[in-house]
Amino acid sequence: MGREFWAVEPFYRKYMMGLFIVVSVSKIVAAGAEAKLKSFCGRGMGGVARKGMLVYEIYRALSYVVSPLLQLHLRWRKIRGLEHPTRLPERLGRPSLTRPPGPLLWFHAVSLGEGMAAIPVIKECVKWRPDLNILLTTATIEVIINQLPTGVLHQFSPIDTPAAMDAFLDYWNPNAIMLLECELWPNLIMVSSRKGIQLALLNARVSMKSFKLWSAPVLFPLISLLLSKFSLIIPLSSMQGIHFQLLQAPPFIINFAGDLKYAVEYDASKEELRSIDDLKVQLGHRKVWMASSIHRGEEEVMLGVHKVLKQVYPDLVTIIVPRYPQHGKDIAQKLQKEGQLVALRSQHQKIVPGRNIYVVDTLGELRHLYRLTPVAVIGGSFFPGLAGHNISEAAAAGCAVLTGYHVGHFSHMIREMQRLNPLSVLQVTGKLELEEAMLKFFSDAKVLEARQTASKQAFHALSNGIIANAWNVLYFHVLKQALLKGR
Template sequence: MKSGLVAYKIYRALSHGISPLIQLHLRWRRFRGLEHLQRWPERLGQPSQPRRPGPLVWFHAVSLGEGMIAIPVIKHCLQRMPQLNVLMTITTLSAFEVLSNRLPSEIILQFSPVDTPASISSFLQYWKPNAIVLMESELWPNLIMDASKNGITMALLNARISEKSFNLWSGSVLLPLISLMLSKFSLIAPLSTEQGVRFQLLQAPPYIINYSGDLKYVIEDIGLNESGRKNIDNLRHQLSQKQVWMASSIHRGEEEIILGVHTVLMQLQPNIVTIIVPRHPQQGREIAKKLELEGHNVVLRSQHGRLKPETNIYVVDTLGELRQLYTLTPIAVIGGSFLPGMSGHNISEAAAAGCAILTVISGRHVGHFSHMVLEMQQSNPLSVLQVSGKLELEKSLIDLFTNTTLLEARRRAATEAFCMLSSNIVANVWSLLNFHIFSGLFSEMKLHNITAKTMSNEAS
């Protein structure tokens, strides 16, 4: 414990010393369009909305994916505790752009503070959270230690730590620090038993580690506006006479593999449309521009163009629509695993939409999503098809397009596996939060209600 405190003091001094450089870096990111033009000071702990009276729980997620898995938990908490204030923070601008218009109005949305002593102190002093719920792998020393010093209970949901980070934290230099940080949590709910073992090896107290299921199975459809729904329905109509497949969450370099497969399929299925959904919108625009220069007839989603008879590639350069887009295709190839060193992506949304799911294995496993692939295959062996590379992917897609019985069997298997694995997860998480985190808040909320009622009676 003493060596952990020494390591933390060194980290705190270093993070304080480089604070001016971090501010300059944020301004540079703002100039490049990577931070919000008006609200970037929130990253320094400066609030832009009022702190409402009463108990407040702070949910923190980095990007859109982590934010989406927090929403079902937040909604369940608000149903059980309607008087609860919820503050949600995210880090990325893309997550803010999607969530700011789609979160329930009672949730306060802010950008998260950077992990410098001044920013964290300013943030905590203003918002005064009664509890903090961190999503997945947000382990920041100043945040965790300052929250503990202020008596704020903390939970880590869908907790995971990558193999690279595990190797880093488990070294003799950083192990005392991570052990100290993990000891400050009241609850760690790992997304898999393998992840739970990693946290135990990092010396997290065993009694705070409780498995509840992977929250990525319960990502909700946070909905589109009327215009968005009409647009999806219109696209569905345009694709109704086509053979459709989708390659989603594609990273740079993976599009070359997808386009190669597309060329082979076109020779056998001239009526085919390939939907490409890159991880980042700008990448989609680059792919579309390149394909147009090569003479392909491409439609870019943000331009809302209609598919022509000769259109065979549809490129998505928008965010927050993946769940709806999966409903347009019977087959989904999930990216992020085509090239060595990649960690894969969430397959549950495709399963929820009833897609036949394919993943490409470039190495031993698909990063931290390997447990999801394994769970679904154990639930139903036909639910996820793993292929070894481009040639096997081509063969598998041809089989699916030419064998309707096989395609329907795989679609049905994915849906059944998803339904089985997604049941009761939010209820399990609520039970854990209620026991480890919220039990103390109920008494505070009752006290707050009694005080408010007394003041109201006195005023009248």
């Protein structure tokens, strides 16, 4: 390749330079791996920390190598409509907003659930320290942007490459960073620590699959190193706290406040509330139940139950809310081809007599939709490999709550609610048990009412004081020290 190639193709130059670094590091590691491992075994925590740094340097080199490919991937996602059409540079750490003067707190949440869990803490921060600037980064903008208090800044999450993270941190220069749940991004954490930025992990959790992976010899030193950089970890349960201690998080940084997902709030606009009230009128006195957050394949279970219930209650309405809107459109299309009358939410179709299935193919309305139904079946839990979804929203709305057994880290939420009241959550193994439960609920009003009351009471008991506790711990262990620096 001549000089002309390198002059006009900086993309490939960066790629090949990164590849050279990784190959060089890999050769060094391979050459001395056996000697280093023997040495580390006798060095205790110091050895683990050094090995963690070695693994991190390899990760950093790899993230440098793949950064051009990640940029191509982001552009491909943009073409497919999966990235914001005009804000793609934010994913590379390039700002689209002006950084206001004064202290700034960065809340970093990738998923919609993590972002919604962060908002109550952000509101508490605005309440007690209105002088602080707050930045929230997420991978999605739907729903989130409308829930943020006035003045809170939003950017899309930067990818965890050296260039993107350096650019982001250099520009925003936060005093403290609050990561949500399990967002342990090595470049973010290590670069922030090097710059003296305080780090907190809120609603911290690690799935059993990740825990086994992180405990393996290769990743354990890196995870231990990353956790040592935090000033505060707030686990969402005592079991999660044990997991983080086993991963060698310093015990003195682990403090409990409760699961922030109990405190998630959705502020509905007048238009949204009118829409829900209109649906209530359409439903009238018909029997109603909802299958929410379902994943592909679970619609067969729910539609099978619907068919059985409809034989007993011909005016029944089943509300299906898939996890992803496109899945809802696919379900409606399939049912329509079979000759069934389906109302689709995005097309504002009415629930008229003869239409027994209402498919919600929109985002951000679930908490309000729970007000329409006395029974909520939470999906993402009926097949192996799934990990459940938040049941607290349905409980807060006073629904009788049912779920499958494949619930992942949400098992702690179910156990807590069942401990307070055994009737608060009913777990079923599959279609037959779900049919039996639904028939029992619809045939016995007292049984249904007892389930509804139990779920609502358990939710209120568990949600009480969580945000105040989280704010107090966060301020004492992180913000107080971060703001004293006057950065």
